[in-house]
Amino acid sequence: MTRTPSAIRTRSNRGVAISERDLNRLRLLGRWHSLTAEHIARSEQPPALWSPGHRDALAPEARAEFTRAVEAAKRRLRTLKSIEDDPGIGLGPLLGTALAPNGSTAYFATRIGARTAGLPWNLRNTINPNVCQHAWMAADIGMALESAGYRVLSEREIATGIDRHGDEITAQLESEHNANGRTTGKRPDVAVLHTNGRDYIAIEAERDTDRAISVYEQKLSAYASNPAIRAVWYICASDTTAKRVGQGAQKAFGGPGSFPLRITTIPSVNGHHFLDMNALPKKFALDLSALSDIDPDFADDGLTA
Numbered sequence: 001m002t003r004t005p006s007a008i009r010t011r012s013n014r015g016v017a018i019s020e021r022d023l024n025r026l027r028l029l030g031r032w033h034s035l036t037a038e039h040i041a042r043s044e045q046p047p048a049l050w051s052p053g054h055r056d057a058l059a060p061e062a063r064a065e066f067t068r069a070v071e072a073a074k075r076r077l078r079t080l081k082s083i084e085d086d087p088g089i090g091l092g093p094l095l096g097t098a099l100a101p102n103g104s105t106a107y108f109a110t111r112i113g114a115r116t117a118g119l120p121w122n123l124r125n126t127i128n129p130n131v132c133q134h135a136w137m138a139a140d141i142g143m144a145l146e147s148a149g150y151r152v153l154s155e156r157e158i159a160t161g162i163d164r165h166g167d168e169i170t171a172q173l174e175s176e177h178n179a180n181g182r183t184t185g186k187r188p189d190v191a192v193l194h195t196n197g198r199d200y201i202a203i204e205a206e207r208d209t210d211r212a213i214s215v216y217e218q219k220l221s222a223y224a225s226n227p228a229i230r231a232v233w234y235i236c237a238s239d240t241t242a243k244r245v246g247q248g249a250q251k252a253f254g255g256p257g258s259f260p261l262r263i264t265t266i267p268s269v270n271g272h273h274f275l276d277m278n279a280l281p282k283k284f285a286l287d288l289s290a291l292s293d294i295d296p297d298f299a300d301d302g303l304t305a
Contacts, residue, residue, distance in 0.1 A: 018094075035107055099129055101133065169197075177222035194292060199228050224252070230260065234262070
């Protein structure tokens with residue numbers, strides 16, 4: 001049985017009941033490194049309240065309702081952060097916060113928070129806030145794909161080889177790059193698994209605008225050598241970044257060739273990189289349809305070249 005914390009810092013020092021929603025939020029935080037309150041609200045509220053691709057989300061009523069949901073999430077997350085630390089039984093706090101470079105608050109599951117939520121990873125009680133925005137972009141992409149029915153692996157699951165249920169991942173998630181007698185491993189930020197559990201789409205969430213071209217060259221060369229990779233998606237935050245990825249591909253492959261590399265740009269809008277599952281570029285949609293029998297029901301007029 002999972003033991004849940006029972007005391008928080010309030011004037012009366014009464015206990016607080018940990019709900020299933022609290023546990024689900026901790027699971028999200030632990031899985032995706034960290035998230036904002038807006039991420040939490042988007043995971044729980046219908047797209048009609050927040051999705052840029054949904055007409056109703058533009059209505060003042062929808063925006064107001066979503067704002068209320070975000071504020072409610074913030075209040076509850078503050079409560080979870082205030083769980084008393086009891087050295088006698090090793091409880092609390094369930095989550096921590098950090099200030100990201102863009103000024104947003106990052107919420108993350110602590111070690112006891114992860115344990116309380118039944119996560120299989122031994123998390124740290126601090127995070128590096130400088131990687132939050134990258135982690136959030138990866139979460140935006142992964143959560144959108146997962147909402148469409150695909151089996152998605154987060155960066156933490158990829159790095160540990162253990163999924164959120166505690167099961168070992170059998171896919172070959174590390175690709176080798178050999179140069180000058182040295183071998184280095186390359187892993188994606190997000191992966192979408194085939195139903196066979198072995199093959200996958202490797203996804204890179206790329207925000208840097210000045211990363212060396214050779215980095216992209218090496219990673220793409222490594223991915224091309226991994227037979228488990230069905231396609232590679234580079235989802236970039238800017239056209240500048242997308243162009244640099246393309247230059248790396250040119251160095252790696254010497255031309256377009258047959259390697260299934262997809263490059264697209266999804267800029268941040270209010271801190272959110274929105275992957276519209278109803279208007280994916282055609283090759284992206286075909287990559288997904290080849291993973292399993294899942295039919296995302298992409299309309300012909302919703303696909304772009």
